[in-house]
Amino acid sequence: MKLRLREFRPRTGPHEHRVVQPGRPLRHTSLRDPAPFGTLMGDHDGLSRLAGLFSFAAHSRHTIVHIPLRDGVPPDEGCGDLVDLVVAHQEAGLRPSKWPGLRRSLGRGTPLTVRTDEARTERHARAWEERPYARGRLRHSTHARTYFLIGDRDVLATAAAHFAHAAGWGPREKRVVKGHSAYVTSLSSELLPYPHGSRCPEVAICFKPYPPYAHFSRPGR
Template sequence: MQLKMREFRPRIGPAEYRVVQPWEPLRHTALGNPDGYGCLIGDHEGLARLAALFSFAAYSPRTIVHVPLRKGAPLGEYENFIESCGGRVDLVLVHHSLGLRVTKWPELRRRLVNGRPITVRTDEARTNRDHATWLERRDDDENRDWLRPDVHASTLFLTGSRDVLASASTQFEFAAGRGLREEKVPKGHSVLVSMLSWELRPDPSVHRMQFDICFKARPPYEHFRRPGRRLPAA
């Protein structure tokens, strides 16, 4: 998949960071704070682009992938559900080898100005191979390769290795395809289609962090809306 991105090179002291964002926001996608209940609701485009963003993050160990999700389009009655989960948060994907401290993020975020356009391409075949490699060792008692979640400054940070980020990418790819086949989706309902809980460290506690992925189609008129163009009368 080809992605148009916005690239920033903010500095804190002598250190320079590379941060990228989607060029166009994921307008119909929202993530509830997983400190309450992590539920991501998105349309086909949003979930497919998240699959590509996770794949890009997996193979970009020196890059911070920032996905702003707090200011998307309202999701109707599901907006109250997101609020009950703890409110909207943004998403940051980062390779563990970068050693990013989440406490640095507010300062980095303030410096994300004047980004330049770049285009990147993801390799789905490679992503699927590395996902399969991660699955082979997922249930091994010695496995330490999990996504590590942290919530700070209204942002969920998911930190991990190449293989587990690739595995997460396939969950979003699956969700984007499966959602289109769910019977309730054309009626405007949100449907649970996948989750990232398998990629998080196993935890028998009832308070373990959850990350469910739900599909909700955008309103039909949104497919035809253009800036400056009036919607047809009802």
């Protein structure tokens, strides 16, 4: 997949960081604060680009991927606060408490085009699935109206595969032709459980076409 991004090089003291954002907003994609259960809802374009952005984060160990979602078209379903999304490889060394300062220093940025390798992402996602007792999980937290997902290559690739699956199969659900959202998959076993055996976290990934719904048809129709 070819992704058009904007690249930023903010500094905190002597350290330079690399931050990228989508080149254009994911207008019809939103995320409800996952505490402990959240909903990510998007159209085909949004879910496809999220798959690409997670794949890019999986193989860009020192890059922070910032996906502004609060400024899109507000969803007419769900409850909970809308949040942005930040995805990073664990080697990027991102601390959520430092993110507000980084975000304020982003500036204008410069255009960047990258390509992701879907076959490679699929291999790494499969590797994560095949080692159930020795695999990394995504650290997750909400800070400054932003949800953070931080992990190693294989678990980020697995999340990318979930979004690709939702983009491909969501439009085939029967209810979506009338504008309803459809649950397709979720991030759950990929997320670190809460301490002390409390409720397990989950982010439901749902497909929802954008209006006018009369212009939407299921694949093959």
